[in-house]
Amino acid sequence: MKIKIDHLIRRFGKKNAVNDISFEFESGNIFGFIGPNGAGKTTTIKIMATLDQPTAGDVFFDDISTIAYPEKVRRIVGYMPDSLPSFTDIKVWEYLDFYARAFGLKGETRRKTLADVEAFTNLTGIREKYLNTLSKGMKQRVSLARALVHNPQVLIMDEPAAGLDPRARIELLSLLKILADQGKAILLSSHILSELQDICDGAVIIEQGKLLASGPLDHLMESAVQNRLATAPPMAIPQPTAGNGEAAAAQPPIVMANPLIAITIRVLRDAEQVRLKLMEHPAVKQIDINSPLELAVQFDGTDEDIPPLMASLFAAGCPIVGFSKQSLGLEDVFMRITTGEVQ
Amino acid sequence: MKITSDSFNPVLIKELRQHFHGKLFLITMALLLLAQLATVFILYANMETALANNHTVDVMGPALFTASLVTFSIACVLLCCIASLSRFMGERINPELDFSRFCAMSPLQILWGKMTSCYAIAIYLLSLCLPFLVIAYFLRGLSIINIALGVAFAIVGALFAIQVALFIGSVGQKSLVGILVFGAIWGSGGIISVIGGIVSRFIYRGSVSNFTLPICLALFLVFVVIGFIFVLNLALLSSPLANRTMPARIYTIALALISPVFGFCICYIPKIPLPMTETMVTTFFVACVISSCMCSFIAGFERSVIGPRVQHQCPQKPLQRFGFFLISSGSGGGIMLAWIFELIAFAIALCLFPSRGAAYSTWPMSKVEALAILAFGFSSLLYTEIGLCIHKRFNMMPFSAWLATAVIICFLPLLLFAFASFTYEGKGYDFSHMLITTPFYLISLNDHRLALTDIVCWFGPFFALVAYGFAFPYILEQFKSLRISSDS
Incomplete structure (x- = not known):
């Protein structure tokens, strides 16, 4: 299934909460939906889940329009809100049973589906508990179970991991991976970008209701690097002084084009010795000692320049036990693309 | 044919479950029975005094009948109207709970489920009152027609109140204005129905047929209004x-x-x-x-x-x-x-x-x-x-x-x-x-x-x-x- 968000606009009075957003994703993919608070993520998600109507534009699930056929879309989409209401008078199994009935599941099919969903989301042990007695993590599991009860082809999740402890978060994300492997399309909004990076195939970044970037993660990172090369101002790196303070002050700072390659080097001992050796190399622009046995190096060169650098260190007898090139993360992409302004 | 729970409206099942889990339900049931039992005991305790003062025993039946209808009406307001209204309003305020926007159910199914759950509770409440109505009949002072008419008025009042409650609930306003409006409407409706029952019993006695036309006209108008509120409710629940x-x-x-x-x-x-x-x-x-x-x-x-x-x-x-x-x-x-x-x-x-x-x-x-x-x-x-x-x-x-x-x-x-x-x-x-x-x-x-x-x-x-x-x-x-x- 192909999900297409087509020039979506949502106005509240004079404010454009969502301003002409378009992107696409497909079955089997987990797509991250990223943006600062107030960027329009929840509004977009609610429109996709037929909880709100757009001012203009539409969302298509294959060819099914959310405006023309919201009833059909509800059968395709499973929506998981950021929080579950605290009903005091309904048990977990009754809550799920209602939604199963509401989606037309009957008899043995309903019972089997509910048992499967409860087992998948690990709710079997708490099915007799009232909703208001559940922890945040358990509520999120119930919420996920509710979204899955009619076996939707698309899952739309608004901050599903918010407020969860690390264990619950990891468990939830692993469930999502399984669901994506089953062929479901998942759109997931979250502020925990490092975790999104681990499980997402692609991402959409919005700010102030406008789309900033969308696509597969590696493309986003690549374009973010190119974007930085094209638009970032030159970065000044202070040179180490060589004894003569006046000469050093007169010397202009080195102006270089971004980006630098970040390399982490782990050593067995003598990090300071390795640092001094590295400083001799003209392409090394900055060295930070992260810990007694780890150095972070900013390297002005290409990937092909790294092996000679490492070979020179080995030749000089530096006790290196490992090294790795640091790639650009989703957090870096997000920080470089967004401005942090709010409407 | 085997009837399973699949035959019932999902909203009806959910609402009844929520009613029966709620504390309000138990409290209201207990109060309903206690109030009626208390009336019976008070009447029994005052029987000799009433007879000594030359009051006829005919007063006992109507008194118990009135008490039963009033307690039924109050219980109806608490359980069928206010509880259902507040739940419905809560669901409508939060779009993530609103079945009309969240499930594949039609507005008619949702509204019908809500209504039938209220009616089921009303019938349950009435069934609790029935033994006392039978006692009222045997205490004399009432004909079967009087009792039927009084109960009919109370039921029509309940139907009207339920419909208004669901309407206000579906409007989904956060303020208490809706509840107050509902209270005022129900209050007047309830008073009219109770007064109607009492008047029909004491004044008309057996000659109800003289008032058939006004009663028919009133019932027709009440059902027209109930139907109108129902279709308005459907409109509110439908997608804009x-x-x-x-x-x-x-x-x-x-x-x-x-x-x-x-x-x-x-x-x-x-x-x-x-x-x-x-x-x-x-x-x-x-x-x-x-x-x-x-x-x-x-x-x-x-x-x-x-x-x-x-x-x-x-x-x-x-x-x-x-x-x-x-x-x-x-x-x-x-x-x-x-x-x-x-x-x-x-x-x-x-x-x-x-x-x-x-x-x-x-x-x-x-x-x-x-x-x-x-x-x-x-x-x-x-x-x-x-x-x-x-x-x-x-x-x-x-x-x-x-x-x-x-x-x-x-x-x-x-x-x-x-x-x-x-x-x-x-x-x-x-x-x-x-x-x-x-x-x-x-x-x-x-x-x-x-x-x-x-x-x-x-x-x-x-x-x-x-x-x-x-x-x-x-x-x-x-x-x-x-x-x-x-x-x-």
Whole structure:
């Protein structure tokens, strides 16, 4: 299934909460939906889940329009809100049973589906508990179970991991991976970008209701690097002084084009010795000692320049036990693309 | 055939589960039984005193009967109305809980589930009262008819209250105003039903047949209102992009069409000889005015832009398109349909109803009375048309525009009239002209000015027609927007 968000606009009075957003994703993919608070993520998600109507534009699930056929879309989409209401008078199994009935599941099919969903989301042990007695993590599991009860082809999740402890978060994300492997399309909004990076195939970044970037993660990172090369101002790196303070002050700072390659080097001992050796190399622009046995190096060169650098260190007898090139993360992409302004 | 829970509405099952898990349910049950048991004990304890004071034992049955009905009504309000209303309101406020936007259930299924759960609880409550009603019967002082009539009044009151509660719940306002409004409406409805039961028991005794006609008329009107609230509720639960007011429009048309059948039926009430043709025409006339008022009222709250979903449902042949326009969402269609009802009723009033004279005795109402009833329809149209103009001209919300119109040209003159009449009471001033933009103008006329009513009756249509002239461009715009252009 192909999900297409087509020039979506949502106005509240004079404010454009969502301003002409378009992107696409497909079955089997987990797509991250990223943006600062107030960027329009929840509004977009609610429109996709037929909880709100757009001012203009539409969302298509294959060819099914959310405006023309919201009833059909509800059968395709499973929506998981950021929080579950605290009903005091309904048990977990009754809550799920209602939604199963509401989606037309009957008899043995309903019972089997509910048992499967409860087992998948690990709710079997708490099915007799009232909703208001559940922890945040358990509520999120119930919420996920509710979204899955009619076996939707698309899952739309608004901050599903918010407020969860690390264990619950990891468990939830692993469930999502399984669901994506089953062929479901998942759109997931979250502020925990490092975790999104681990499980997402692609991402959409919005700010102030406008789309900033969308696509597969590696493309986003690549374009973010190119974007930085094209638009970032030159970065000044202070040179180490060589004894003569006046000469050093007169010397202009080195102006270089971004980006630098970040390399982490782990050593067995003598990090300071390795640092001094590295400083001799003209392409090394900055060295930070992260810990007694780890150095972070900013390297002005290409990937092909790294092996000679490492070979020179080995030749000089530096006790290196490992090294790795640091790639650009989703957090870096997000920080470089967004401005942090709010409407 | 095996009946499983799959046969029932999902909302009904969920609501009943929530009712039975709630503490309010247990508390109300306990209080209901305790109140009735206490009444029995008090009556038993006072039996000897009552007999010693020469009171007949006939008082005991009616007292227990009244206590049972009152406790039933209170329990109904608590469980069927307030509990259901607050739950429904909570669901409607939060879109993530709103079944109409979250599930694949239709608004009709959702509303029907809510209603049937309330009715089921009401029947359960009544079944708890039944033993006490039987005791009341055996204590004497009541006939089976009296008991049946009292219970029927209480049930009708409960049905009405449930419908109003669900309506307020579906509006989904956060403030308590809805609950207060509901309380006031239920309070009056409950009081009327209880008083009706008591009156029927003590005064009418066995001669209920003398009051069959008013009871039938009252019941018919109550069920008309219940039906109207039901279709309004459906409209509220439907998607704003759907043709949400179509059920309401069809309801008004159906009401007008079946009203002569009601007229036909009441002609067969024993001991009341009614002329059949005249009665059927009169009921049709009244139903047309009621339908017109309903259409105007709904149109006052409707948007003035036809959505793409409605547009795509519309047949494109001109005549069919006009027919669809009348029953589709949008204030223009509502105003047009209201005008059609009103003009039919106006024609009947002018052509068929007699002036006060020779033929008057055979008709249930005269021409003047008919025109006075028509004034309500024309006034409703006037407010809606002006509201539409204000909405379009000043970009106000339709409801706010309608409300502002109604306040300025209906309620404000009424208040001024009441104030002036009170201040200058007995000084011979006549302030009735202040009410000329309200339907109450004719009611305020004195007998000696009744000759003027034929002239006065034209004010309503005249004002409504002038306002229609102003609103016509907006109505035409809506009608035109139903046509799908070739490039769309």
